[in-house]
Amino acid sequence: MIERLMHDIHFAVDPYNSSKKQALDVIHRLVKKFPIKRSPMRLRLTVGEKNFSTILEKLGTWNGEIVTMDESGTQFSVVSSQISVAASHFLL
Structure with a gap:
């Protein structure tokens, strides 16, 4: 194609x-x-409990759809889909 x-x-x-x-x-x-756009990403994020609320806020600003949330001790895991943001947002 x-x-x-x-x-x-x-x-x-x-x-x-x-x-x-x-x-x-x-x-x-x-x-x-041609009508070309960036493909939405699916992210799995694992963070400590003190950063969990920050991650949820960021996903909200990126219009992310949370698929699953898991808690394992002090670690939280979030799987989100339908995120369309530039890759430069994820550079450290």
Whole structure:
């Protein structure tokens, strides 16, 4: 499917340019012509009890849908789906 879309926008691979540069270029060109959006993520987060409320607040601001919540001693585990945020939010 991606190959066909690349052909539709007349994109040709250039062996003299880096693959990263070409990938970024083709993504920008595809987004302009076709309805492409970021895929929602499914996250499993395990945190201590003092950080648990902070995690729940963040999931709320990201419109995350909580699938399961588990408690094991002082550790809490949350599985959330339908989160559509930039990956840069998760860098430490």
